[in-house]
Amino acid sequence: MHQQLPFILALIAAIILIEMLASKMRVAYPVLLVVAGLLISFIPGLPAVKVDPNMIFFIFLPPLLFDSSWNISFKEMKKWWRIIGSFAFLVVLFSAFAVAVITNYFIPGFTLVFGFLLGGIVSPPDAVSTGAIKKFVKMPKQTLAVLEGESLLNDASSLIIFKFALIAVGTGHFVFHEAFMSFSWMIIGGIGIGLLFGWLFLQAHKRLPTDASSDIVLTLIEPYFLYWIAEKTHSSGVLAVVTGGLFLSTRRLLFLNSASRIKGYSVWESFIFVLNGIVFMIIGLELPEIIAGLRTDGIALQTAIMYGALVTAILIVARTLSSYVALLATFIFRPGVLPHRGDRRRMFRIPLLLGWTGMRGVVSLAAALAIPITLHGEPFPHRSLILFITFVVILLTLLVQGLTLPYIIKRFDLAGSANGMSEDEAKIEVRNKLVIETVRLLKELHKKGLCTDLHLEYMIEQWERKLHEPERQRLSEESKRNYIELLTRQRFFLEELNKNPELDEDVVRLQIYQIDLEEERIKLF
Incomplete structure (x- = not known):
């Protein structure tokens, strides 16, 4: 380990420099990190990068999902729960099915089972990629809510498809009722464990004499504990982490004081930045080993690239079609919640944007690497090809979609808010309501016999000035x-x-x- 330490430290330093460059270029840093990892992998003399998939699943995935669930707007998730649910489960299943059918037809020796295995790997858009790209791309509020919501939940559905396809490859048969029972337990058990242990952690924060440091350490171990307990009970660790994270995030004011929230935000921001950087760099660094596997299997690189581009196109088309079907269903059954109802042209462009935002990342990489090397003592069929196709899908979706997304939003004028209120207007409205309520509360205290408190009188004057002379308060x-x-x-x-x-x-x-x-x-x- 100590021999690789200089390489790891150099990698982290490179991640920091690349993030600086990405900020200057106004490009989502996962895009540059994947490319940088790809370029670094061809430098001679560097140690070979061999990734244990369990390391990605257990070390990287829980905190990344926990952070995403902590920062997402639960209110927006509830508002758009129908479309989020359909994208997180039905669209993932449809995408996996489309990949299975078309790869079975075009790739020699690829059966439907192997197609579903590949489909389960590449079907879920990535929460990490979405979170990184939204910092540099101004997307419509409802589109962003759907993206963040589905990217938290679709990992569970895709990994379930992957698991059952892997079982079918190994056993040669698929028992529907057993799969249904296992699927049901993974969902119910994962959500139940997330709620139960989320509540227990909340009680620990509230009842134990914690300070900011111990609160932050507790939040760091919570996602790992949730994931580990769920996986030990054969339920969904992903759903347990997401559910527990949502449960705690909506109650953060109940168990975290201001010091814990301020310091915790800084700690988590740095921690997640390093994890993100390492994961996306690993995606690029893995390529030489994957290409070596292709050569061993006698598959031409150009052919494998063509297959990867085909699967990427399938995923984009399937997602775009699903977006228009979702819009049509909303138009028929719930027209009142349609975004941009007064502008039909703009309304029908939103699904195109939603279809173009399915960037793949860490979960797809981890699932592909989790395919066993051997099956019944023989090399696992098509493993190297599945790994390479997954890499191409991740690379193309990050590069092509990630880099063209700002242009599409600008070209079709899709950056505005669906309710007609700009972000600045919303800030002013919230601030004004807060000032009004603050003045009311201060006057209420004043009437309770605190007339002699000169500081309170001064505070009332200050807040009333903010209310009646807002232009003087604005810097x-x-x-x-x-x-x-x-x-x-x-x-x-x-x-x-x-x-x-x-x-x-x-x-x-x-x-x-x-x-x-x-x-x-x-x-x-």
Whole structure:
């Protein structure tokens, strides 16, 4: 391990530099990381990268899903639950079926079972890719809600398809009622375990004398524990993590104080960034070993690339068709929730956008690598080809869809909000309502006999001024720059003040931390 440590550290350093470059280019960093991993893999003398699929499933997947479920809007998930459910289960099944039928026809020796095995691997869009790309691409709110919601749930449905296809390959037969019972338990058991242990973790946070550090450590072990318990009971670890994450995220104000939330956000942001970077870099680094397997099987590289492009096209077409079917069903049964009802042209372009946003990533890679090397003592049929096709699908969806998505949104004018309210307008509305409620609460306290509290009277005056003179409270860009410059100079002054050996450094650091919070608050306006 210590021999590979320099390579791992260099890899993390490269991830940081690539993320900086991606931010400068305004490109989602998974795109550049996959390409960088691909280029690095051809450098001679580097150690071969061999990935244990269990490592990806257990080390990477739980925290990535937990973070996505923690940050998603549960309100939006409930609003669009029908289409999210259909995309997470029905569309995944339809995509896997389409891949199975067409690959069975075009790829020599590929039976329907192997087609379903491949379909289960490549059918789910990736939550990690979606989360990374949304930072650089302004998508319609309802489209983003559907993408985030389905990407949390479709991993479970695709892995179930993969599992049963793998069993069918190994045994040579498929028992429907056994598969149905197992499928039902995976879903019910995964959701039940997520809710039960999510509640237990919530009680632990509330009842134990935790501080910010212990709260953060608990949140770090929670996804691993949820996943491990669910997998031990043969239910869905993915659903357990997602359900537990959603349960806890909607109750975060009940068991996490402000210090835990502020510090936890920073810890999780850095942790997830490193995990994301390593996973997407691994996707590129794995290519040489996959190509070597193709050569062993006697499959021409050009032929394998053609198969990969074919499967990618199938997935995009299947997803786009499903999007239009979902729009048609909504138009017939629930026309009141249709986005952009007043603009038919724009409304019918939304499914095209939804069909173009199915980037693949970590789950597809882990599932493909989980295919056993041997079957009954013989090499597993088509393993290298399935691995290569999966790699091509991940690469093409990240590069082609990820890079062209901003152009499509701009070209078809799809960035606006469905309810006609811009993000800035929504911020102003929420802020005004908060000010009104704050003034009401302060006056209520004032009437309870706190008239002698001069600070309370001052607070009422300040908040009423925000209500009646909002333009004076709003900072211009120049004012922001000047204020941030003032805060910067305050920090430098405190650093100089800290040179006094008689002054407690913790006091100075606390003051600097408060200044940091103030700067972050100003940047949000």
